Amino acid sequence: MTTVGIVEDNLGLGESLQRVVESTPDCEFAGLWRSGEEALHKVPVVKPDVVLMDINLPGISGIEATARLKQDIPGLLVIMVTVYRDHDKIFDALKAGACGYLLKRSSPAEVRRAIQDVREGGAPMSAEIARRVVEAFHKPQPPAIAPASEQVHLSKRETEILEFLSQGLANKEIAERLTLSVETVRVHLKRIYDKLHVHSRTEAAMKYRNTQRG
Structure with a gap:
């Protein structure tokens, strides 16, 4: 429900x-x-x-x-x-x-x-x-070097999910690609949001893209 x-x-x-x-x-x-x-x-x-x-x-x-x-x-x-x-x-x-x-x-x-x-x-x-x-994903962003205390450490699974999210895949599609339940994907996404200090899929994907450019 x-x-x-x-x-x-x-x-x-x-x-x-x-x-x-x-x-x-x-x-x-x-x-x-x-x-x-x-x-x-x-x-x-x-x-x-x-x-x-x-x-x-x-x-x-x-x-x-x-x-x-x-x-x-x-x-x-x-x-x-x-x-x-x-x-x-x-x-x-x-x-x-x-x-x-x-x-x-x-x-x-x-x-x-x-x-x-x-x-x-x-x-x-x-x-x-x-x-x-x-377009926002591809907009150049000024490089920013975070202090060691602010560096983000994602697990392998979290990185995989974030990569799929940045490609525009829905939770159900990500779950199918990784042979996970949709609920498990949601749990991982919550952890990713917490680690990246973001509140949406768009913010997480943009932050991931910027990191990949660096």
Whole structure:
């Protein structure tokens, strides 16, 4: 069972998403919160598996709320919900820890598919945003030499998983390549995030690519 919370200041849209979640097999509605501030207070208590997060919230934005929630709950899966394909905001949200995004006009079937995708380690996003992520991987970064105390030591298995993640593979695909369970891959990813001090697949992949260049 996947528990799903919704952060949306538009009550009509929030209740519409709630009905989609409640009518989805294997999904359980965890709560509807009207602001980023409320989400920061309630999500750590309720601990849903997935959060549908409005990107444009009054007060604390959906991007900031995502970044702060991911610091406290690294395993939280956040899907941004937006009116337009605002590439800059969506890309900032991915860097903040979001797993993907949905347009507010998405059909119930698209919402259900996105929730399933993130639970399986995927990242629902358009081709344009995926291209921005790939471009970020190849953008030159200034070399940085970390002190010995900050050097990261990954196990062989963690390195293998990170390499596959940087290629864009979902958790299910990584599990199949390495003959592991999806849950085992998730456990390894949590350790990788902790060691790299990151909160999302995008951040981990970018950091890995930069390390490989060095």
